[in-house]
Amino acid sequence: MDEESVDELLFKDCDFSSDLLKQLNGLRQNKILTDVSLCASAWEVPCHRNVLASSSLYFRAMFCNNFRESGEAKVHLKGIDAAALEQIVLYVYTGEVRITAERVLPLMEAASMLQYPKLFEACSSYLQSQLTPSNCLGLLRLSDILSCETLKKKAREVALKYFPEVASSADLKELCVLELTDYLGDDELCGEEEKVFEALMVWVKHDVETRKRHMQELLKQVRLQYVHPAFFYHFIASDTLLQTSPACQAILETAKRQMFSFYNTSVPDLKPLCHIPPRNSYQDFLILLGGRKDNQQTTRDVLLYNEQTGQWQDLAKLPTRLYKASAVTLHRSVYVIGGKAVRAGKSLVSPNVYIFSLKLNQWRLGEPMLVARYSHRSTAHKNFIFSIGGLGDKQEGMGSMERYDSICNVWENMASMPVGVLHPAVAVKDQRLYLFGGEDIMQNPVRLIQVYHISRNTWFKMETRMIKNVCAPAVVLGEWIVIVGGYTRRILAYDPQSNKFVKCADMKDRRMHHGAAVIGKKLYVTGGRRLTVDCSIEDSDSFDCYDPETDTWTSLGQLPHKLFDHACLTLQCIPHIANFP
Template identity: 55%
Template sequence: MALCESLKTLQGFPFRDPELSSLLLSQLNRLRQERILTDVLLCSDNTEIPCHRNVLVSSSRYFRAMFCSNFVESRQGRVDLKGISPDVLSGIVDYVYTGAITISMDIVLPLMQAASMLHYGRLFEACSTFLQEQLSPDNCLSMIRLSEILHCDSLKEKAKEMAVRSFSDVAASEDFCELSLPELMCYLEDDRLCAEEEQVFETLLAWIHHDPFSRRGAIHDLFKKVRLRYIHPTYLFQFIANDPLVQSSTLCTEIIESVRRLMLSVSAKCGRELKPLWTTPRRYTCRETLVVVGGRKNNEQTSREALLYDERTQRWQWLAKLPLRLYKASYVCIHSILYVVGGLSLSMASGDSSVSATVYTLSLKTNQWRTAEPMLEPRYAHQSVSYLHFIFVLGGIGVDKQISNSVERYNSMFNQWEAMAPLPSAVLHPAVAANDQRVYVFGGEDAMQNPVREIQVYHISRNLWSRLETRTVKNVCAPAAVIEDKIYIIGGYTRRMIAYDTKANKFVKCENLKERRMHHSATVINNKLYVTGGRFLNGHDTIEDSDCFECYDPKTDVWTSKGTLPYKLFDHGSLPLVCVSNRPNPP
């Protein structure tokens, strides 16, 4: 009696047999093979496969509808499955009774069609996975067509991903030339397309030339898929504008002329027809990367190094070295090309130095340095800033060793430099930024090394300077960077960071730097401010070089560390360069 009472108090013992389902399926398959209790024959051509109705009904909505409704098959002992070959039907029945099947290239397509017809969804997706593993640039366009016939979204998405990621190889394939116009349009407008816009244009030309008689009329519709804003002006106005196919289309030439007017007149507004084409964002695969170049390395010597920071791996990659050491050159980026402008060229052999007017350029596509059109005047310790298709070079020190107030402008449309209105006040080491048709020059120091408390504003379209005195500005050797309509001035012998609101014409205080920083560099990537290197005053008021790498988010007003540079660095350039990656990074 006591034992029974104690057993009542014990909790129930939940038992689950993990092998029962597989054993049951195995036994059912053996019954099928021995034709025990089978009650229906699935037939294809002259092949008959005995099965159990209840197993088929349990495995597929197709057979449930067939055998559990008033269809004539529900009363028949023999069901003919037309359109399914004996081998495929036998494989599917084996799969139903065992959960296993071998998929090969010989049977994958008829197997996929049968799986779709008979409502075996997991088998259908297994076939899709098999085909995805066979994807290559040579067959991905065919796979897209196949996926549309089979209504297979998973295969279609993977094939499209392969097509846009391997654009160069796919564009050279035979299948590409056979694309229909709607297919090509859809392909070229994909934001994931891994290509520069120049290549997009050349590809659509190749497609037209494959069958010029019937395709030449498509040039205008295809041309609108090219994102003209991100094409180098020289390529646009010398190569594209002069292409016979483009010239044969009035609508294409009108688009190019609208772009030309917009670029020639800085103050011009984008027309209604051009606006959708001009404001289209970059493709996802065109991502901004941080490049650090030049400067003084480890306080030893002027550096020839150029480094690229990979945000995904959070590692630095070494690019091609500058051709020579340049002290206090300026650094600027335009049209995804890095420009190193002027500087004091140093000869390690003789120890001599000379002020340079040379301009060096680096493209990530080639990773090679080239010389560009030289400046009108040699200079170093100057500032450079880009705006639209212009590079502005301001001040610095010339061959006479005097502080210069001269300004010159490089026009990338015409590949030429021209002298512009000089600075009202000649200053060294100001913070310079361009926004909304203006170049802003904040602070700096005069020839006597006194801080200059003023903002000098250059009106680009009018080639005219104005000055605004302000007690807020007191920066020397501080960089400036633009995010939306705010210009951020970062440090400059101070921990302070302030933002100048160009619309409201007022300063806003931001979160301070950790140390008093100068001779550092800053740039903007994805609306965040990245600050690299520089020099700082430690707690003992001693100047030290820095390998600091920090990021500022204006939305949260918070600084975060991004680790360190590979070495201590100051007086260097820090710039955003766009590179094409076959690993899309959607915003």
């Protein structure tokens, strides 16, 4: 019968296996019934063939087939450390082994050779727990030698995540060119491209005569389009060793022309750089700074929104309270420009520029503008910041524009706009700077599109009935420039190629003095002021997202507080190396 009888008892001795091992180990220690000795160097230990064959496929093949060792009294195991073999035998007879930093490598090698996979993985787990930026490259190489995929995966993760520290280790200099190329070209590498360049040059200069022939191949791993232009200009393009390689010079010349030229880079004699996205370790963050908080005085607060976690956190505060300053992002830094500086109840129109590093979570003072201004607009293009219009220290309207060169660290006057306006929507697309609408000094809406040709330093204007925005931001979303509200719920998408507008889904409220920025392919709109149905004005803490693919709006909840006249920017950074509080 298949079923147990009711009067039967199945007895299981849970301690039987462990007791049996203890007895076998006692027999081994007393050399009772042992029939083979394992030898490594001058060390040997008596064992039982049947126990060894039962514990390992390696010994089963050795003792259960017609190999010479199957009948020998002593088996010499070459290439195995004696202490490691002793640990292996102890493991076979007790199921236990003590893994330490001094013993783990020879023990792992022995476990690999003698085919004890669980012990091998235990050694791998131990090494994974000991991984640091200083030893991960060495253990990565060891994992290749031992064919240990779990250790290889973990060691590579550490090497990529802590790249700045790993790049400073001595092990980096010992990599072969294939290993270094594979490492520096990995999308998951958590490091800025400037550091990638420095790492490859340290490797080359460790043995210049042998390694300089690999410079071209390695230079291709540096994503030059994401290098800070000042670093490129002063350190990469002028490097004497790279200048000895015509192939490297050709790569740098192409990059230089595309990074620094205002002109269209699709000319026939200029081969474009392959479009390579930034490494996966980079992440876009939403930054809100300054503005009026909870309808009180101008705030110094700086907030960061992490789209992946949906959380807000405070960053280092602005150095001073600034009313109606402008702000842009350039080269992974935030530039806060001009504004009215509020100190001890007094306000002074400021020409100052404050620069924020998300990596350091610190502010520093930059090169001041030529003219103090507030209620102006600023935008960035390539290596330049354009600061446009606004009000001067005598409350006069200004039609002037100045440009900051981030490479030379200087401001210079550029051509003035045709019509001086306050609070226009501003964006740059296809080598042109667009000003949409705004208001004149008497606060009348201006129905104009003013276009600045960047390379020619010239303006022209176009009248249009479609434009009637004031205190509205504009963003570039794909091939469109999107004008977001401005005393209206209306969202307009402008196509510079056809000079046509397309109406998008309306916002819920009529908004102005709000912020807008793009992350990925979506538009985020923050705070501002809204007009109610009875035409009163309320401050807002709303936080909304627009998806152009579905032409729909989604509420993301509320900001930490009500906020308007603030800057809303997208800033790219590597979270792991940023000094977040």
